[in-house]
Amino acid sequence: MSEVFVITSGKGGVGKTTTTANLGVGLAMRGKKVVLVDTDTGLRNLDLLLGLENRIMYTLIDVVEGRVPYKKALVRHKKHETLYLLPTSQVKDKSAVNPEQLAKLCEELRKDFDYVLIDCPAGIEQGFKTAIAAADVAIVVTMPEISAVRDADKIIGELARAEKTDIRLIVNRIRPQMVEKGDMMSMEDIDDILSVKCIGQVPDDELVVTSTNRGEPCITIDKSLAGQAYRNIVGRLCGEDIPFMTFPKEGFFARLKHALGM
Amino acid sequence: MKDEIVKIKGSKNGLQMSFSPTASFPEIVQTIREKLSSGSAFFLKGTTVQIPREPFTDEERETLRKLFYSHGLICQSVRQQASNPQPASSNPAPAASNPQQPAENVQQMVVIDRTLRGGQEVRTQSSVLVCGNVNPGAQIIAGGSIDIRGTCRGIVHAGALGDTKAFIVADHLMPTQIRIANLIARSPDPSPAAAYAEKTKRAERASIKDGQIVIEPIER
Known part of the structure; x- marks a missing residue:
């Protein structure tokens, strides 16, 4: 029984690709067979985050146009043997794949994998429509920022219009201290507008940037708070009931510093 | 042809x-x-x-x-009925009193049983009842009045065809813009201190009084 997820957001730069890479690695760490499909044709990044760029031979475009069977285009991850990437072309653009082609491909992938994760491009145009076509579940990634929440709201409306009803939410790059001070939207504020089942609250974490540059998602780093949040999301996707993380409060000295205006 | x-x-x-x-x-x-x-x-x-x-x-x-x-x-x-009338013999009721007639005069209302999200729009000549929220970026343009059983953060226009008696009611009325007939009011600019506008506590009703849009709390 395999599931097809699409990771989408509307707005760019909120962490769709980072989320896809982390969830993919996380599911593979649990021994699941996972394939990550990059549909951001022309602006592909998922291969970089996984450190697989130099191993790409064929792309999604070659597969949907029937030049090679999809197995030839798959790139296996260096460390996680059950994790595969189906990269897309950096040369072509979004018009190179249509929803029917991707849906057909996903039907084939379903037979061989436990999880198919589709990394959706930003925007609501052709690329988005193609990416969501075959998905059973949509994971909407947003940030505690009015523009990201506004776009997530629009995307949820578009998903409903495409009759995708199983929608889950991940709120990325939360800065707990700012939320506490009332300088950033809280989870309640976001839930009030989006009212979609939340499966993850990921704190902003410098390790995400450094691990991205190294091509190794932060979910593998034990001490990373974001990594812990992603591990929790993976657990929830596998049906476990995991409470949301509580973030460490600002310490006494930090508060004293603030009070003294330092 | x-x-x-x-x-x-x-x-x-x-x-x-x-x-x-x-x-x-x-x-x-x-x-x-x-x-x-x-x-x-x-x-x-x-x-x-x-x-x-x-x-x-x-x-x-x-x-x-x-x-x-x-x-x-x-x-x-x-069901098609009025458009292709059956022979009168099948119906013993007197043909003079047409039961369709009074129903035509009843005012229509559009019921929206979901949340209107950013970018979605409802346009109608009648009144609108929303059982859900109207999110920022959503729009309702109604010839009649608008009742929102939820939070209104979008743009709402009641009496769009000129009815100055139209009104707008919401559990939490905090729209980007409120328009009734040919008048417009907008939400106050947010205070720089608040990251996000706080929810209003009570249901409110907006209508035209003395030539301007007035918002007052109501019980419901």
């Missing part, structure tokens, strides 16, 4: 469609698709489209419903 495959008639309840009895189902779907994508101002989002129930199977009706839905139209299937 050959018989038109799809006929469209405007009515109080929205658009009524009737189909040529000789046309095949694929022909009908094709014609509707062409008409919808011609971008005619006829097919405003949120408009109700009525199709006859009779010649279609359940699956065919579902196909049509999805087609209309993808263009933001709401599809209703109705």
